[in-house]
Every structure is written in structure tokens, then in C-alpha cells.
Amino acid sequence: MTALVLTGTGIGVSDVATVARDGRKVEIGPDVIGRLEKARKVLDQAAASGQQIYGLNTGLGANLGTAVEGDASAFQRQLLEGRSGAVGEALPVDAVRATMVARAAMLSTGGSGLSPAVFVALVDALNAGVHPVMPSLGSIGAGDLVLMTALARMLTGEGEADYQGRRMQAAKALMMARLAPISLAPKDGLSLINASAVSAGSGALTVTDALSALAQQQQAGALTMEGFGANRTILDPRLHMARPAAGQQEAAKALHDLLVRDETPAPTTLQDPLSIRCMPSIHGALIEAIGQARHAAEIELNAAADNPLVLGDDELVLPTGNFHTASLALAFETLGLAIAQCAAASAARFIQLTGSGRNGLPKYLSPVGGASAGFVPLQKTATSILAAIRHKANPVMLDFLAVSEGVEDHATQTPLAVAKCAGMIALWRRLIALELMAAAQAVDLRDGLxxxxxxxxxxxxxxxxxxxxxxxxxxxxxxEALYAALAGGDWQPALRSADLVQKQA
Structure with a gap:
């Protein structure tokens, strides 16, 4: 696998996924260090001129009006120690690696003023497999800085790290990887933490998983149409050209391609239940939502999201709200709703397949009949899973309080929006597994199909x-066995995600 080259642009969600999950190496593009050096020079000159610069010679948050004097490096260490307030279970290693590559991609744009040596140390730690133990609770989406302190402290040799599957002191992990702890120049600590890299990195993984699950859902839906004896005229492209709703034509074509054969069997009914008949519309809406989430995540991955922001070409340092990810949160809230709608249709198809008998199928998909329960007890399981999905679909981005003495009086809850979306995908795959099971059984019970x-x-x-x-x-x-295959990457065959969602710029 070729290395991912950081250039300050062009990073996609799939790039993050391959680094986070497949161990893809990261290289620094030829122009990046020069860009960082230029921004660092502008930052130092602005500070030397007496300009007030947030997080360099002023306090943070409610301490904005407090001047920082003396050892600037000591203040950066204090800044990290004082904001290490995250709690809860540690993020999984793939999410931490996604966070590290996301922050490196953002920093490569040159807007932070970060010391080049610190940037190199971040990339070296990622490539060496030295990962901070990063608690999962503490960010409200106004930047992920409380979570990100674990990364910055690890690079200085503080806190804990995961290395070669073992949890240990960060200093020991760096030493074992033959890396040295960094020293922090003015603003370096803030530059490492004051961005939404957890949200963007985890969001990239979530989009990747949504694409995979969608491909599996299309397969389950197509197999249901086979087992149910559904009317395939719903996939006629002329119907979807007549109402070209978002993603609908792509979804219909993917289903059609799964079902294409020399001779199309006669349908068993004129019109099927809506969970079958409206699959192109339902899956199309999800395709659109995935595309929007990917677009929002890739904006963050390739953006200068720092506060303050160093404009190297203009030789300016300006305060900004670029760390605030309202559009990213909204995209993942929307994606969650689209997943919930798709999951609800999958559950409805499962109940249609496993009910009292329809389109010639035996009751409960039981080949023996009588008092046999067949598949009907799993209807409760499907309903339970769907209830959990619906619960997670409730929006959270408006749930915030004013903090830091009212200085930070708005938040986006982006990490939570992304995390609950990821949880919904895991639950949705369980419904897909149930639908695949029932559809396969229906196929087996149809003579001559x-x-x-x-x-x-x-x-x-x-x-x-x-x-x-x-x-x-x-x-x-x-x-459980089928779900493990779907979730673990062992499922074959698979539709290529590129067949389902067109890449957006």
C-alpha cells in the first residue's frame, strides 16, 4: 500500500480509514514544512510586535483577559495539564489513529503556527504506532480540545499510550519506539488540541462504515425481493427519472444490477408493501445523506480550523471560530435519521417475510408448520434493535449549556452526533443480518426459483x-454469526461503495 502524502489538501475519508485501520504509512509532502515555517515566523513576529494572541500571550476561555507573562513554554504545558479533563472509556485504537491523521492533515495546511518539529513528531508517532490513551467524554463540539489534550501530552512524554497492544506510560512508549518527547514553543500546545480532529477522524470512519453497511443492505433488499416474489417493475429506470429524488436512481440501479438475469420471473403480486416497493426512495435518501456527511468530513480534514488562525501569505494572525463544526454535526444528525429510516424498512421487510404467510411463503418461514415457531420470535429481536436505533436517532446538537462564564455559550455536540451515528450503524447491521437470514430461508422454501x-x-x-x-x-x-461477518469485513460478496455514492468534491 502506498503511503498517504500530506500536502494540505485532497485528504478523503477513505484515506483516513486506511491509515486508521490498515496501518497505512503517512508521509509529509515537499511543501508542507516550508509552509509551517512561514506560518511560525508570522506568528512569532506578531507576538514580538505586542499583538494579543489567544493562547500564546493570553489565557483561554474565561481567562481571555488574563495576560500570560514569563516562560511561554511552561504556559503551554500548564494549558495542557489544566484541560486534561476527559473521562470515560478510552476511544478504540482506530478512532485514535483517525484523530491523529485528521489533525496532521489539518495542520499541514499551515494555519496553526505549529512548530515544524512538533508536526514531524506527530506524524512519526502515528507511523510508529504510538497512540495516546484518549478518554471518550469531554468534548461538546466547540473544538475537541479536552479530548485532544491526551494526544498533546503523549507527545511530550506525559500520560499513557498504547504501543504494540500494551498500555504503558507515554514516555516509555516513545522510548520503545525510538522517539523523543517534544518541547513546546509558544502556542504549540493550543495548536495541537484546538480543533475538531476527533469529530472529523471518527466521522471519516463512520462514513466508511455507512457505505459498507449500505452495500450490505442493498444485497439484503435484493434477496428479499427474490424470496418474496416481489414485483421488479419498481426498478424500471423510467420511473425514477420521472421523480429524480436524491440518490433514488443510483439506489434503483444497484438493486436492478443485483437482480439482473436473462429472464425476469413473473411477480406474485401487483404491488408489494411499501418497505419493498419504496426501497429505491429509502436507500436513495441514505445515499444522499452519506454523500453530505462525507463532504462535511472532508471539508474539516482539509481545512485550517485553528483559533487564532495564521494567514501566512497575508502575514496576519486573526481570531476565528473555524473550530466550530455546526455543519458537520448537522450532516451526521441527518445521516443518523437516514440510517434509522433505512433500518425501519429493513425491520418491516423482515416482519413481512416471517409473518403469517404471504405470496406463497409458509407461516413463520417454518418448513414443518404446526406449532413450530420458525422465525417469528426474531420479530421481537428486530423490534428491540429498531427501538435502540430510534433512540439514538434523537438529535443532540441543540443540547448544550453556556460554559466558561458565558464566553462559550454555544456548542455543536459533534462528537456525540458522530458517536451515536456509529452506534446506529452497528445496530443496523444486526437488522441487515436478520433480513439476510429470512430472505435466504424464503428463497430456500420457493420451489423452482x-x-x-x-x-x-x-x-x-x-x-x-x-x-x-x-x-x-x-x-x-x-x-450473531452473520452479524460478525458483516461487521468484521469478512462478508462476501460486497458491492463497491463507489457504485453507490458518487465522490463529491
């Missing part, structure tokens, strides 16, 4: 993991 090549491949992949139901057995075990 010949599947399309691609849905046949989906069916084969299911049966490689779980057998058809011949008599009542613990189906929860089967559902």
Missing part, C-alpha cells in the same frame, strides 16, 4: 455461514 447470479452469490455467502432452518433451533446464534 432460480436466482440472479449476484443474489445467488449472496445466498451462497449466507449458507456458508449458517444452514437453512429445517426445524426450530436457536436462531440468535445464527444471527
Amino acid at each position: 432460480t436466482l440472479a447470479p449476484r443474489t445467488a452469490a449472496v445466498h451462497t455467502a449466507i449458507r456458508a455461514l449458517i444452514p437453512a432452518v429445517k426445524e426450530d433451533r436457536p436462531l440468535g446464534i445464527d444471527a
Whole structure:
């Protein structure tokens, strides 16, 4: 795998995912160090002229009016110590690596005034696999600085780090990786922490997972249409050209491609339930929402989001609110709602498949009948999962209080919006697993049905993991096995995400 080269532009969510999860190396582009040196010079000159610069010669937040005198480096260390207030379970390593590469990408734009040596140390730690132990609770989206202090402190040799799967003191981890702790010049501490890198990095991973789950949902929906004997005229492209709603044509084409064959079987009914008939509309809305979330995340990954911001070409240092991620939070709130809608339709299709018998299918998808429970107990499981998804779909970006004596009187709750969206994807995959199970069983119970090549491949992949139901057995075990394959990257076949969502600039 080729290295990801940081240039100050062009970083995508897939780049973050490959660094965070696949160990892709990161290199510094040829112009980046010069850009950082120029910004650092502008910052130092502004400070020397007597300009008040937030976080360099003034306090932070409610201490904005307090002048900082004396050892500027000592103040940067104090700044980090005083803001290390995050609590809760540590973020997983992939989220921490995503945070590190996100911050490095942002810093490479040159707007922070960060010392080049500190930037190099961040990239070196990422490549060496030295990761801070970063608690998950503490950011309200007005920058992720309380969470980010763990990263900055780790680079100075303070706090704890994860290295080679072991948790240890940061100084020891750096030493084992043959790295040295950094020293902080004026504003370096603030430059490391005062951005929404946790939100942007985790958001990139969430978008990646949403694309994967959407591909799996399309496969489940197509297999349901096979097993249900659905009317495929709903996928006629002329219908979707007549109402070109967001993503609808792409979703319909993906379903059509999964179901294409030489001879289309006759439908068993004129019109199917809405969870089947309206799949292109439902999945299309999700495609659009994923695209918007990706666009918002990639803006952050390639932006100078510091406060204050160093404008190197103009030789200015100006206060800004660029760390505030209202649009990113809104994009992930919207994505969560689109996921919830898609998950609700999946649950509805599962109940249609496993109900009293429809379109010639036996009651509860049981091949033995009588008192057999078949798949019907899993309707409760599906309903329980959907309730958990709906709970997470409730918006949070308006839930904030004024803090820091009213100086920080607005927040976005972006980390929470992203985190609950990620949690919804995990739950949604469980519903997809249930739908795949039921659709495969319905296919097995239809005599003489010949599947399309691609849905046949989906069916084969299911049966490689779980057998058809011949008599009542613990189906929860089967559902767990299929979910593990969907969530763990072992699921085949898979639609390429590029087939579903067009890359946005």
C-alpha cells in the first residue's frame, strides 16, 4: 500500500480509514514544512510586535483577559495539564489513529503556527504506532480540545499510550519506539488540541462504515425481493427519472444490477408493501445523506480550523471560530435519521417475510408448520434493535449549556452526533443480518426459483455461514454469526461503495 502524502489538501475519508485501520504509512509532502515555517515566523513576529494572541500571550476561555507573562513554554504545558479533563472509556485504537491523521492533515495546511518539529513528531508517532490513551467524554463540539489534550501530552512524554497492544506510560512508549518527547514553543500546545480532529477522524470512519453497511443492505433488499416474489417493475429506470429524488436512481440501479438475469420471473403480486416497493426512495435518501456527511468530513480534514488562525501569505494572525463544526454535526444528525429510516424498512421487510404467510411463503418461514415457531420470535429481536436505533436517532446538537462564564455559550455536540451515528450503524447491521437470514430461508422454501447470479452469490455467502432452518433451533446464534461477518469485513460478496455514492468534491 502506498503511503498517504500530506500536502494540505485532497485528504478523503477513505484515506483516513486506511491509515486508521490498515496501518497505512503517512508521509509529509515537499511543501508542507516550508509552509509551517512561514506560518511560525508570522506568528512569532506578531507576538514580538505586542499583538494579543489567544493562547500564546493570553489565557483561554474565561481567562481571555488574563495576560500570560514569563516562560511561554511552561504556559503551554500548564494549558495542557489544566484541560486534561476527559473521562470515560478510552476511544478504540482506530478512532485514535483517525484523530491523529485528521489533525496532521489539518495542520499541514499551515494555519496553526505549529512548530515544524512538533508536526514531524506527530506524524512519526502515528507511523510508529504510538497512540495516546484518549478518554471518550469531554468534548461538546466547540473544538475537541479536552479530548485532544491526551494526544498533546503523549507527545511530550506525559500520560499513557498504547504501543504494540500494551498500555504503558507515554514516555516509555516513545522510548520503545525510538522517539523523543517534544518541547513546546509558544502556542504549540493550543495548536495541537484546538480543533475538531476527533469529530472529523471518527466521522471519516463512520462514513466508511455507512457505505459498507449500505452495500450490505442493498444485497439484503435484493434477496428479499427474490424470496418474496416481489414485483421488479419498481426498478424500471423510467420511473425514477420521472421523480429524480436524491440518490433514488443510483439506489434503483444497484438493486436492478443485483437482480439482473436473462429472464425476469413473473411477480406474485401487483404491488408489494411499501418497505419493498419504496426501497429505491429509502436507500436513495441514505445515499444522499452519506454523500453530505462525507463532504462535511472532508471539508474539516482539509481545512485550517485553528483559533487564532495564521494567514501566512497575508502575514496576519486573526481570531476565528473555524473550530466550530455546526455543519458537520448537522450532516451526521441527518445521516443518523437516514440510517434509522433505512433500518425501519429493513425491520418491516423482515416482519413481512416471517409473518403469517404471504405470496406463497409458509407461516413463520417454518418448513414443518404446526406449532413450530420458525422465525417469528426474531420479530421481537428486530423490534428491540429498531427501538435502540430510534433512540439514538434523537438529535443532540441543540443540547448544550453556556460554559466558561458565558464566553462559550454555544456548542455543536459533534462528537456525540458522530458517536451515536456509529452506534446506529452497528445496530443496523444486526437488522441487515436478520433480513439476510429470512430472505435466504424464503428463497430456500420457493420451489423452482432460480436466482440472479449476484443474489445467488449472496445466498451462497449466507449458507456458508449458517444452514437453512429445517426445524426450530436457536436462531440468535445464527444471527450473531452473520452479524460478525458483516461487521468484521469478512462478508462476501460486497458491492463497491463507489457504485453507490458518487465522490463529491
